[in-house]
Amino acid sequence: MTDTVRSMTSPPNAWARARRIARVLLEDKLVLVSFVFVSIVVLAAVLAPYVAPASPSKVVLIDRLIPPVWGDGGRWSNVLGTDSLGRDILSRLIFGARNSLLIGFSVVLIAGTFGTMLGLIAGYKGGFADTFIMRLADAQLAFPGLLLVILIISVLGPSIPIIIAVIAVYGWMIFARLVRGNVLQLREELYVRAAEMAGCGPLRLMRRHLLPNLASPLMTQSMLELARVILVEASLSYLGLGIQPPNSSWGLMVAENQTYLRDGWWTVFFPGIILVLTVMALNLISSWLRVRSDPQQVDLIAARRRSSDKSRSGREGIEE
């Protein structure tokens, strides 16, 4: 009952919720591990020149296809081995992370901002703007996305700005949809209506009331999108339409070395496994965030656990 009164006069406290999330984060170890993993990858990418043990592009043909340190003939200076051109795999992984994450973050930033703006307009203004934006999103979804991306990049050339732009063009729709849905719901909330009636202008309303509430779903979606974009960039690089040699990208590493699978499985295995783990970690974190920010779900999970404990301890439902 006090909850309804509170929600009528002020928006929910985002900071209190964030603190609760942080506290509970420590309880779910798998998510914690994912968090740590992603942080390590990001840090390594940012500090690449200082962290990488060797140069990622220096070709040393005499050192071709050295196995990882635990293999036959491996050595510590190339912990994860070398590729077909003698380049250190770990260093290429780190610099690859740098490139992939650069593209990933840029795309999510651009598509997210653009999509959020459009979603806000569509949800708030409604009417023609809403129909137009949503129809546009639907139409774009009907395009053969990957093929068009391939077409555009092959025509314009695979430079990093082009790649970012093209992938971003295909990323705004999901943000717009998400924001629009949330805005439509939020508009009906009592405190938003109250603010509107008090004369709060639309921009101010968006900034102070709508956006803080959008922060949580936006963050969750951004993480999912980041995971998706990393995969897209890797696929493009694999096809030769992404990051170009001698730069490194996880997808490119797989493409360059797949003919050497027989002689050097590590050249293909490590870039792929890092990709998988990063994407998985991002997915885990975002679905955990989503479950946690829905109090109903939280209760449901706790309730199931406790009542099944009760029935397992042998209590008969109806007793003497």
Place this chain on the structure above:
Amino acid sequence: MIRFIVRRLFSGLLVMLLVTVTVFFVTRKLTDPVRVMLPLSATQEDYDRLEASLGLDKPLLQQFRTFLGDVVQLDFGVSFWQGTDALELVLDRLPATFLLVAASMFLAIVVFIPLGIAASLRPGGWLDRVLVSISLFGLSMPQFWLGAMLIWVFSVRLGWLPTSGSGSTKHIILPAVTLASTSGGRIAQITRSSMIDQLNRPYVNTLRAKGMRPSWVLFRHVLRNAAVPITTLTAYEAAFALAGYAVIVETVFAWPGMGRLAIQAVNQRDIILLQAVVFVAASLIVATNILADILYKVIDPRVRLA
């Protein structure tokens, strides 16, 4: 119902028009296609000749009219690389892509839907957690890497299956499994969440209050209701795979489908052929979307009769 189909066809045509405009814009305005297609050693004469033969020396608006006219007549020009009709080349490869997508959808459905259903019956239980992990893994895996790893294990090390190409049933196994991993992961997720959503609905409680057996409740009622989002998602997955997302798998396994053709076109700088692939793919997506919408209408009586 007829009106609905007509309306969807109309919006499908609109989408095709948008695709046409986009492709035109990209291939004519954003870049100089002639320079892209010609090798570096080409002379100014070669340039002029190619430009004229493609009709690129005319003013832009006229070009568009010709372009549009060609598209409507399904004339996509002559492939720069192969020298034969572009559309024919694409349609030649289409059956191979169809086969691959059909096989992978079959796998995905047969394996992941039952698993999703079983997992939803005990949310939080061990099967549920295993399924969620497997589908997460499948979703997170880049198809090119999964393909490469599968080749390494089953072809190189074990020698059970061929590494690439097509021709026998053995050839389709690895590509189909690879393609099925991502769709399967998503199908499993939606099956599970759709089932859980239905199982929490009031009518299920009523059914229990009526004393109906759990298996009856599941098969006669819940599955029917849960099927709606599952079938639409599966249709969309098939559509997208057909429309080009099979590119990666076809490339890894050198499967002679539409996707691989597109990559070959890119490598050969054949923009004309690439255009043709894009158009065919777009029409496939539009067609499958319309079919999926109709299917949705048929399944859900509320939508049908309203």
Place this chain on the structure above:
Amino acid sequence: MNAVTGTESSGGSSAADGDFMLSVRNLQVEFYNERGTVHAVQDVSWDVRSGATLGVVGESGSGKSVTAAAVMDLVPITGAVVGGQILWHGVQMSSAELAKLRGSRITMVFQDPMSALNPLVSVGPQITEVLRKHRGMSRNAAKRRALELFDLVGIPEPARRFRQYPFEFSGGMAQRAVIAMALAAEPELLITDEPTTALDVTIQAQILDLLSTLQAELGIAIVLITHDLGVVAGVADHLVVMYAGRVVERGLARSIFANPSHPYTRGLLESTPHPREVRDRLVPIPGNPPVVTTILPGCAFADRCTSVTDRCRTLRPKLEPVEGSAVGEMREVACWHAA
């Protein structure tokens, strides 16, 4: 002896247990969530007599629906029955035995007919499946019987309606169909949980009328659960008033309406609009019903009661016969200041 509160309960009424069709004795049900335990039902006892209607009245959160769910062995997975007994014709039932009664001897009608029915299946089959399962009928016999039931509950054009989907029915008609569904197995007891709350006022009266008629014709017992005293007024023979998971007053309905004993019952009567009596103003009960997460000593109604004293907060009153009432009225109330 109730281990939780340390009080004795009076259990059932003075008549022998075998006279009752259904008896709930000292029932306790809990629900679990992230923040702790909700004691939804703490020590509830009531009885249903053959062929009679029992009204169970209380605000949301009083535990009335949960008690009914427990009787049908339908407590959701988030909760558990942790104490008490349920007797059917005087015989104590385990949850497995209750599950067997469910749908055949005891049936239930829920609040919103639109969501109670499967939206993607025609209404007819949803009734025939009961007939085929609990009455062993063939498909044709079941269809014929279903049409008869439609007639019984007053649905016109039964053959056409049989094939239609729930969304093609109006609210009132859908509720009639649900009642038909509940009667299909020829139960002895029909439990209705807020059967009229989702319906328009005029339709409400029709449905209540239907229930009375059906009871007279078929001799079934009915439990009518509602928050609205107006609904039980003409229909219930006996009344049970629940608050915060406990019974606060019970007895012959007529008697309670004429002379309510518990302050809460009095408050409910005074805050209910009455169609025939003109009142100056409705007097609402201040405050909100509690969600019981910790069981505190004393009466749960203390915070909202106008006659509250210190004793009310420290010692919980037990159900005792009301002074000055006739034995036949079977009046009991749990209050230190019973009128």
